[in-house]
Amino acid sequence: MLLGNEYGQFISRLCWPDLPAEVQEKTLDLVTDWMANTVAGFDSEIGQALSALDQAQNGKSSGETNSIVLGNLKKTHPLQAALINGGACHALEFDDTYRSGLYHPGAPVISAAWAAAGATPVSGRRFLSAVAAGYEISMRLADAVNPGHNATWHTTGTVGTFGAAAGAAHCMGLDPGKSAGALGLAGTQAAGLWEILPGFAQAKGLHTGKAAQSGLLAALLANQGVLGPFSIFEGPRGFFKAMAPERICRKTCCAGLGEEWRLTRTTLKAYPVCGHTMTAIEAALNLAHENVDPKTIKTIEVRAHPVSVGIAGNPAPESALEAKFSIAFCVAVALVKKRITLSDFSSDILSDPAVLSVLSKISLVRDDVLSRRNGQRPARVSIKFTDNRIRSETAHTRKGDPENPLTRLEIKNKFMELVRGAWGTEPGESVFNAVRLLPLYDDFNTWVKDHILIWQTDKSKHTTE
Numbered sequence: 001m002l003l004g005n006e007y008g009q010f011i012s013r014l015c016w017p018d019l020p021a022e023v024q025e026k027t028l029d030l031v032t033d034w035m036a037n038t039v040a041g042f043d044s045e046i047g048q049a050l051s052a053l054d055q056a057q058n059g060k061s062s063g064e065t066n067s068i069v070l071g072n073l074k075k076t077h078p079l080q081a082a083l084i085n086g087g088a089c090h091a092l093e094f095d096d097t098y099r100s101g102l103y104h105p106g107a108p109v110i111s112a113a114w115a116a117a118g119a120t121p122v123s124g125r126r127f128l129s130a131v132a133a134g135y136e137i138s139m140r141l142a143d144a145v146n147p148g149h150n151a152t153w154h155t156t157g158t159v160g161t162f163g164a165a166a167g168a169a170h171c172m173g174l175d176p177g178k179s180a181g182a183l184g185l186a187g188t189q190a191a192g193l194w195e196i197l198p199g200f201a202q203a204k205g206l207h208t209g210k211a212a213q214s215g216l217l218a219a220l221l222a223n224q225g226v227l228g229p230f231s232i233f234e235g236p237r238g239f240f241k242a243m244a245p246e247r248i249c250r251k252t253c254c255a256g257l258g259e260e261w262r263l264t265r266t267t268l269k270a271y272p273v274c275g276h277t278m279t280a281i282e283a284a285l286n287l288a289h290e291n292v293d294p295k296t297i298k299t300i301e302v303r304a305h306p307v308s309v310g311i312a313g314n315p316a317p318e319s320a321l322e323a324k325f326s327i328a329f330c331v332a333v334a335l336v337k338k339r340i341t342l343s344d345f346s347s348d349i350l351s352d353p354a355v356l357s358v359l360s361k362i363s364l365v366r367d368d369v370l371s372r373r374n375g376q377r378p379a380r381v382s383i384k385f386t387d388n389r390i391r392s393e394t395a396h397t398r399k400g401d402p403e404n405p406l407t408r409l410e411i412k413n414k415f416m417e418l419v420r421g422a423w424g425t426e427p428g429e430s431v432f433n434a435v436r437l438l439p440l441y442d443d444f445n446t447w448v449k450d451h452i453l454i455w456q457t458d459k460s461k462h463t464t465e
Contacts, residue, residue, distance in 0.1 A: 003253055004230040007137050008180030010257055011170045014133050016125035016439065023261045024439070027128050029411060030096060030135070032435045033268050034110040035070060036418035037088075037095040040342075042071020043422070044091035046205035050084045067118030068448060071422065073456050078115040082164070082216045086111035087209030090156070091202070092342070093324045094272040094418070098265065099376065099401065101142025101159070102150040102307070104208065105266065108160030109134035111212035113167035116219065117444040120172050124438035124447050130171040132263060134215075138163025139262040141233075144253045147307055148246040150194075157192020157207030158243060164215020172223055184228020185218035187239045198314040201321045268406050268414075270399035271340040276308035277330040280379035282395035284334035287383060290391070294336055294358050299384045302331055303367040305377035313364055320345045331381060332358040342417065427455040 016024070041047050051069065054076055067081035068074070071088055075081075089095050089107040096106040113130040116122075122130075141159045149155060165186035169179040192207035218228065232238050233253070240248045271278055280302050304313075304327055317323040323345060324330070330340065336354045337344050349355065370378045382392040397403045406414070412432055419428040434451035441447040 002180075002230045003233040003250065004180040004183050005176070006254060006257075007166065007183055008176040008178075008230075010137065011133050011166050011179040012174065012176040014129050014170060014258070016129040019129065019132060020261065022264055023132065024128070026261075026264050026266070027132050028435055028438070029268065030106055030263065030266060031110060031128070031131060031438070032411065032415060032432065033096055034089055034106040035431065035435070036415040037090075037092060037106070038070045038085045038111070039088075039422050040094070040418035041088035041091035041205070042069070042084075044088065044202070044205065046091050046202045046209070047071060047084065047088035050087050050209060054080045054084055067115040068452065070452075073453060078119040079213050079216060079220075081118065082111050082115035082212040083209040085114060085209075086164075086212030087205040090208040091205045092272050093274055093321075094269050094342070094414075097267045097269060097275045098139050098142060098262070099267055099275070100146075100265075101139055102146045102155050103139065103142035103159060104156040105135050105138055105160070105163055105263075107208035108156060108211035108215060109138060109163040109167045111209070112164035112216040112219075113171050115212070115216055116168040116171035118448070122171055122173075122444050124441035124444050126173075127171060127444045128438060130167040132261075133170040134163040134167030135263040135266070136257060136261065137166045139265075140253050140255070140257065144248050145240070145244040145246075149244050150307070151245070151310070152194060153243055154192035154194055154196075154204065154207050156204075157211050158190040160208060160211035161186045161190040161214045161218075164212045165218040166215070168216045168219035169222065172219055174219065174223060178222040178225075178227065180230045181227025182215075182218045182222035184230060184232040185221055185226070186215050186228070187232035188228055189214040189218065190239065190243075194311070197311065198317070198322055198325055201319075201325055265402045267398065267400045267402070268411060270406060270410070270414075272342050272345065273324040273330050273340065274312045275398070276305075276312040276377065277324070277327045278398040279308075279377055279395040280304055280327045280381060281330050281334050281340055282398055283379055283381040283393040284331045285338070285340070286393040286395070287381060287391060288335050288338040292335060292383065292391075294354060296385050296387070297335070297358060297361055297383055298386045298388075300331065300335075300358070300362045301365060301382045301384075302327060302362060303365045303370060303380040303382075305370045305379065306366045306368060308377050308379070309364060309366045315364065317350065320347050320349055323349060327379070328362040328364050329355075329359055331362060332356075423455060430455075
């Protein structure tokens with residue numbers, strides 16, 4: 001059986017009540033985290049640019065506008081909602097990530113499912129199982145094609161398009177054939193090149209937004225009988241042949257599908273930075289919490305996974321966003337500030353004398369030994385002090401990884417940190433709690449009206465009167 005057909009059957013048959021309790025709970029956490037990142041990311045450069053284009057287009061269009069943009073609580077066409085929400089979610093580098101697949105599932109998958117649910121009469125349960133469908137398929141694909149694929153292609157832009165199509169197709173109730181056809185259309189749109197880094201990091205948001213929009217478009221077209229090839233993965237001119245330099249193990253693409261749930265391995269980030277910097281941050285914070293005085297540091301060596309250095313090895317970032325893609329800069333901030341928060345990456349961080357002083361002492365080394373741990377990207381930070389003492393720390397995992405997950409309270413604190421500025425404290429706490437009510441609603445849009453749009457009259461800066 002072609003992979004597209006197998007995935008199509010999985011998409012069509014998945015049901016929320018059949019999911020294990022652990023999977024249901026994690027799905028609710030993933031939706032919660034996606035909402036917070038999408039609200040906060042709306043104020044980013046890419047979020048505002050995509051919103052401005054949408055406003056211009058809506059001024060010329062009389063079509064239905066029935067999906068919600070979370071950043072301003074306005075309705076727009078589902079394709080536009082998927083694009084804006086998908087771009088905003090990834091803009092702050094605080095959205096969820098799948099370590100072994102080098103992939104951020106939430107931005108494309110949930111943005112597409114959210115937009116589809118807004119335009120389709122579905123239950124909260126259907127929306128949630130759509131999220132699970134998109135995660136499970138795309139996470140397996142990410143594992144199958146990487147690390148080779150990610151050397152050139154931004155996995156979240158490429159594989160994310162399939163996840164978005166899967167989620168949207170399930171939300172719309174497509175049969176197995178149309179679901180497989182939607183994946184075929186998704187594959188011919190999948191894109192996103194790493195040439196954007198280091199100088200054009202905002203383009204990552206375009207990749208995630210387009211993945212969400214393209215996946216939704218694929219499902220909408222398939223619903224009308226316009227299908228893509230079921231052989232989109234294995235075909236002689238298909239996705240694997242074109243975009244995966246290594247031999248693909250088909251077993252990886254399907255192993256445990258419907259029985260073993262990859263989404264439970266998703267990392268909810270503890271820090272608003274590129275995931276490839278995070279083990280180095282953990283090691284640096286462990287040192288910083290020992291009351292290291294930055295003024296006594298002579299040199300710092302950071303040894304990191306080769307893939308991490310390839311993506312986040314920028315030694316001299318020129319913007320706050322670029323700084324989030326710099327292992328060296330993040331280590332410097334961790335050692336000086338003894339924390340990593342959103343406020344630590346304001347525009348003035350690049351000129352902070354204490355951070356720059358520490359940054360000038362850091363050397364970054366690709367360590368092939370650190371690449372031998374399957375699925376992990378360890379880092380080691382070694383500080384040589386002015387008295388020639390050496391202190392080192394190694395971190396194999398990151399706060400938020402499956403081995404060290406965020407607690408329920410930490411998830412809430414992160415949510416409130418992200419949404420408070422846009423929604424305020426009371427609406428934020430209300431929405432956080434309301435996500436747990438989604439499975440009880442037979443109409444997704446009634447839930448949105450009861451728990452999201454009710455705050456439109458709030459006087460916070462993004463909501464409407």
